[in-house]
Amino acid sequence: MPKITINGKEIEFDKGMTVLQACELADVEIPRFCYHEKLSIAGNCRMCLVEMEKSAKPIASCAMPAAEGMNIKTNTPFVEKARKGVMEFLLANHPLDCPVCDQGGECDLQDQSMYYGVDKSRFVENKRQVKEKYMGPLIKTQMTRCIHCTRCVRFATEVAGVPEIGAIGRGENMEITTYLEKAMESELSANVIDLCPVGALTSKPYAFEARPWELKKTESVDVMDAVGSNIRVDTYNWEVKRILPRLNNDINEEWISDKTRYSCDGLLKQRLDVPYIKKNNKLQKSNWDEAVSILVEKIKTLNPDDIGGHIGDMVNLENALSFKKFFSVLKSNNLEFREKNFFIDPSEKSNYIFNSSIKGIEQSDLILLIGTNPRHEATMLNARIRKVFAQKKVPIYSIGNPGDLTYDYTIIGNKTDDIKKILSNESNFSKTLSSSKKPVIIIGESALELKSGKYLIEGFKNFLKNNNFINKDWNAFNFLPQNASTVGLIDLKILSKEEGKRNSFFEKLKNNQFKLLYLLGSDNLDIKKNNEFIVYQGSHGDRGAEIADLILPSAAFTEQNGLYENLEGRVQECKKASYPIGEALEDWKILNFILKALGKNENLFNFDSLRKEVLNSIPNFSKLNELPNFKDYESINTSPYFESEEVNIKELDYFFTNAISRASKTMSECRQIKHSSKKTGTDNL
């Protein structure tokens, strides 16, 4: 490995590194504004100047490739003078509004000016004045603060794939703006707020809410989709003030989607704080004793088979397990978590997870999407697909038309017949697929809702197995679930029995055979209410609570500890950042209440044993936060039922997919803008 000397210390570095990266290896911190690891190099802020031997001028370390034998100094008066000069230029036009700036306390410019700032300004001219720009409901702008690092421009173009931000004008008159001040049409747009090293782009919903040092920070996991992005939840007393991404290169890198970031204001609204009982066709406030006794009375009078339970999209594994055990106490088997009747084969873990892993997408050389729109179903995963598309020009194909995905793809069919042709080597694409080295096949829920859902899974497994794409190093078969709870709940076998193509739970639901329907945080289930007694246990007064006869308030995901399994089968812990509102309780505690009232004291739950049991019952489990162990398929059914159908990708109402986001004001603003821009067409001048 080549060697470089930094401040007299010789270190080895990898070829292709820049001087700045080499300095980081040597534990030397270099101040920077425009440089960012995940973005291309711009070299325009000049803050990272260092001294290089044999160079008369200081060099910008972020843009200079490190080379064998370089002698870099970062702590000389020469370097300090250079950086002070740069800082003085940056501050010449920067307003002195730190006291009213939301970036205060976590501002790169503020921090670095403590080291390199000059206490007086020699700039006697008027400061530059720039009008505020409209960038949508999420991003608040104050463009006089902008130092033109162009991180936001590069992010929009490179990562988000929506080249809508740019720098117009030049020199003193340069301004950062979106094209004609339109809202950015991306699900990743708010990441520019984190990227902005100054207070030019700040968070609009969080404006003037709190200072960073007042907030309690809890490292947690997101539940808005199945990706399980790593987040940090910032709370002020009870209130969740904001959600920020946490670096995890295996999952979300440094970004999170707008829904993850801004649904948090939904945690403050539409909350269920006390039990409600429907009396005279009206929900009325009640208390735990009354609510539980009504429920227990009801349960006692019913035949176990008439009781149905449905677990929602954001329920953690401990609560789900307690619910399952609760149902076994009731002796009912009618437990389900799917919102739509799509095919799942729970017998082997690799059937229902994203086997190639999110990071693995980067190694792939061909991607095939089947009946899925990853942009809306798993935004961070889509960002990863875009990354390989942008960096390696990996060809991407789709069956069914998912619409704009921020990258180019080829539609190779929209019928199950097209898939059959591929699988039976009759299509041209079969050869392309089998001659690739590491393909990624992504099957979405929309595709598995088809009658040939089983055919798709078994057919692809068979095809990939025959082409040796399923082995210890690479498993090309992937299922893309939409909800945070999906994979974990399949692991816990919370599925109703399937007889042929008929599912007992959905049949009974459709025929209104349940006399009691117990919804555990379930809001997306399509229910045509007849005479059922519906119990809704959850955190938000949403679709489930609307039809309920009895409401039991429980905690939202930020208010309790719990495990979630993401689409890769990675088990992660969501931590308690706040506490439940009013009389709300964790789900398992509520179930304890009911069990006590039923006189089943021997079955009471406690959290630690629930967690232990969850971890023991997850197949192929390796470690917390790690991918599951690989296990080869034992059985592949080679002749499942096939029917010629069209592959329609169900469009998700992206900003309104769950109870929390539907309660969020910010999300409904985003949704409105998206819809209005669709109606008028973005093609106006």
Add this chain to the structure above:
Amino acid sequence: MSLKKVHDEQPKEFKFSKENLKKAEDILKKYPEKNKKSAVMPFLYLAQRQNNNWIPLAAMKYIANFLSMPYISVYEVATFYTMYNLAPVGKHFIQVCTTTPCLIRGADKIIKLCKEKISPKENELSKSGNCSWMEVECLGACVSAPMIQINDDYYEDLDEKSTKDILDSLIKDKPLKPGSYRGRTNTSPEKKQTINGGNHA
């Protein structure tokens, strides 16, 4: 400053005319297919030529689609370069050079005349409606300072009187001839002189 503010009234549509389309295709041939967006600058110039010396947003979008570029990128280029006009200019578009050599030779008097005769402010149409003026940086004709550029032509070696005549003629829509107003051919010496004062070595 140049006209960098986008005009309020924008035409709905823009398309290259037949000849310009042919020119555009010729321009494209100069660049490899994968770098075809390099043609954005000559394209913007063509569009400006076709559209009475200014570029409407519709033209930027047209060019962006033509070259498969994001709109914002074309917009960035158009706002960066000072010689692209983003708002309408007069039929006679007067650019007065005010860089050092011209200023020393009296460009400020020309500016004063423009303000009197055409419009008190830059980039405003004259009362007659056919002229507008603008200060620009060096136009590279320092040897015949002070000078102005009217559309594509250079008017050189000006003084107050000749400028007045030129401006009047423009307002009447009968422009005078371009070239030197002290009777020079191109940039030849004013009086008959020989090189080095006739003292050949």
